[in-house]
Amino acid sequence: MTRLMAALLLALAAPAFADSNLPPSEWADRQLPDAEQEAQATALMHEIRCLVCQGQSVADSDAELAGDMRALIRQRIAAGEKPEAIRAWLVERYGDWVSFDPPVTPLTWPLWAAPVVILLAGGAIAARKFRGRK
């Protein structure tokens, strides 16, 4: 009996992502009355990563926590907060991972500089085809 319990407990020794018995938050699936605010909120929702269904944004995810995040975003935008401030608040708690838009920090300079650098380098190599070599 104890071995069965142990096996069961081991299988359960992970956080649960089950669903609660409560309905989704009011503002999870309700659009803000102000169209411009709703557009701002929707744009931000598409850039925040769902903690549960990690391959999706909170705009697309059906997870409950994603719905609560959408509600949080909508309520704060309605209260006048700027999208960047809300993003920063979330990043402060969950790290850069939670935003699909990578920040511009020394860690990500190669990422942001790459398009320009590669274009210039490739251009230089290609230019040699036109000018005389040797």
Added chain:
Amino acid sequence: MRGRLLLAVPLLLLAIFAGVALWRLSSPPETVIRSRLEGRKLPGFSLPAALPARPTVTSANFGDGQPRLLNIFASWCVPCIAEAPVLLELKQRGVRIEAIAVRDRPEDVSAFLERNGDPFLGIGSDLDSRVQMTLGSSGVPESFVVDGRGIIRYQHVGPIMPQDMATIIAELEKAE
């Protein structure tokens, strides 16, 4: 010669790619997102009581000189059942445990406590996961060790199993 060097760049890229891929294949990703607030002051929050007869939990409960364990749970969370006996054990050893019930109804919370035991000092009701998000928690159950000055010292993700008890107690002692 410069030509050959240039042609070798793709090989270098392949080597980097292979290196990174091998690293990831040998150390699989951690899918849990931990809170970034470890080492930071507990954010201010206040919640309504989960049960009418029990005190609630607010951030003011912490930072009174005593370390506490903040347990985030829910009655619909199956691993929380596994965690309950360990929490009772911790309470018996003198640990002060505050709880936040996420997305729960009073009747479900009280049924859960009746079935699995009640190790909590106060229980707050977080109906829309707002405080859960404020703390950087991403699921249930999770527990935070908060020291006497109100600083979050340690986050335990998932249920506290018997083998984790030693770590929790150690963290609580460090937080004296």
Added chain:
Amino acid sequence: MIAEAGLAALYLAAALALLQLAVAAIPALADKAVATARPIALAQGLLTCISFLCLLLVFIRTDLSVTLVAANSHSAKPFIYRFAGAWGNHEGSMLLWVTVLALSGALLALLSRRMPERMLSAALGAQAALALGFYAFLLIASNPFARLNPAPLEGQGLNPLLQDPGLAFHPPTLYLGYVGLSVAFSLAVGALITRDVGPALARAMRPWVLGSWIFLTLGIVAGSYWAYYELGWGGWWFWDPVENASLMPWLAATALLHSVSVLASRGGLRTWTMMLAVVAFSMSMVGTFLVRSGILTSVHAFAVDPTRGTFILALLMLYVGGALALFVWRAPTVAEGARFALVSREGALVINNLLLSVILAVVFLGTLYPLMVEAATGEKLSVGPPYFNAVAGPLGLLLLLLLVVGPLLRWRRHDAPIAGKVVPAVLAGLATLVATVILAPGISLMARLGLVAGMALIPASLMPLLGRSLRRTPLATWGMVIAHLGVAISVLGMASDAAFTRERLAAARPGERLELGPWLIDFVSVSPVAGPNWTALEARLRASKGNGTEELHPQARVFTSPLTETSEVAIATTWNGQLYTVLGRKTGDRWQLRLWWKPFVTFIWLGGVLVAFGGFIALAGRGWTNRRNRRRLEEAEL
């Protein structure tokens, strides 16, 4: 019995691949190499076909004593999904990959009568070497025919998200594309080994590149549309790692396609063409690796397995590393073609390839960056649509700009006036700019530029036909015109979706009426319905716009095996866009409805199909032209 026959055929095919490689590699057999290799390659193709047929049979009959069938199929599944489910899993899709690889080799052996023998022999040897690695992978680490004893009473069923016609179409098409590029790879390797890089090679390679590219284009378009209507969030591209895994070979193949044309007709761009041929199939392999190894998180995740991932990585390093090393060794000895000026057709194609390569490099970097950062510092970050859109958008616009001028330039050096031919495109662009600024001031800059570029590109893509006799214009030119027109239409669809999509979320009771853009939508009722392996709650929506009415039935569905909840989207397609409807949960007496009005969104995929069609015309045209020329030659000789 059937499963064992399939496995035996696979072993035989692997043995033949070894033989084929030996024939190509042993110098003593050199002058009989092609004659010997040809039947071997044909037999290899035939045997893998037999093996794949055995897999299909086992799935169709739901033979539960085969582990793969028990894990992925169910007897209650509709026939088409019992059939297509054969490749709806790792082992089966890997067998499909290997089958296409062997068939490509067989076709290469069969159809290349006029290629220099040494080059063909080396290419067949390279193809055999590729096949060997994948046979080994299949037989050692991913055996589709493993038996399960005792056989279970019922299978575990196919993931409901895959129970869709998209499964029948998307993977085979995509694989024909991915694996068709292996022939370009083998030809390039063969040419590098025999030091015979020239127009003959390009003419041999071109149909393979064109054919693979057509299938890749169709496969990606199908995948995008499937995800759009299956996943229920109205998006058609998410820059998800699996999506990027299919885009990268396509970008390389597009660049290769343009490059190989230059090599075939003008003899230039030899080094670049060889490099692209190697890179394109390398990207196919990288894509397969990324998708099956589990090293990246994805919403389209396959069955993932790090052990198998390591095997594929080893194959990747062997083949790609080998080819790149060969390239470094031999490429400097490749003779260069004739020079050309910057302002010339070649020059434009070089810039085209440069831009495509930069986009490829950036998509590659963005996809892998989170992994690289975590490996180096332990930090986790995400690189998603905001990055990729910010980077690929402007580069894409530059490409579109190039498209306006490029096809009009002369070869070698363009010194004729061109302004006149560019005027229609410029006018169309300006008119669109003014119109959007006045009528739609609030749309984003990228969306606006996309509309402008798309509209400018419509007359621009037709320009090469100006002043020519349409009947005498070669089919290859028609193909180019149609493909570029397809690009224009697709871009218009993308920009329109970004600029003009309207969304409406409503908690409605049956009997209520909703408004969205030009539509009036009546929420009539919700009732239970059942299917062969599912039950659902189905909403009836009656939507009207102008004087037309559409009926939509979005469902909230529960599949029985495996037990899964899905949302079945209902779409009404009209000439100017799609009404996209999703039924959500019930709260109290109200139902959650998500509605989108997406003007001209269908242009995205119709444009893509047109692009593939243009390629098909070009391919058919060449085949037809070749056959006609050969007949004329034969007649002249009589």
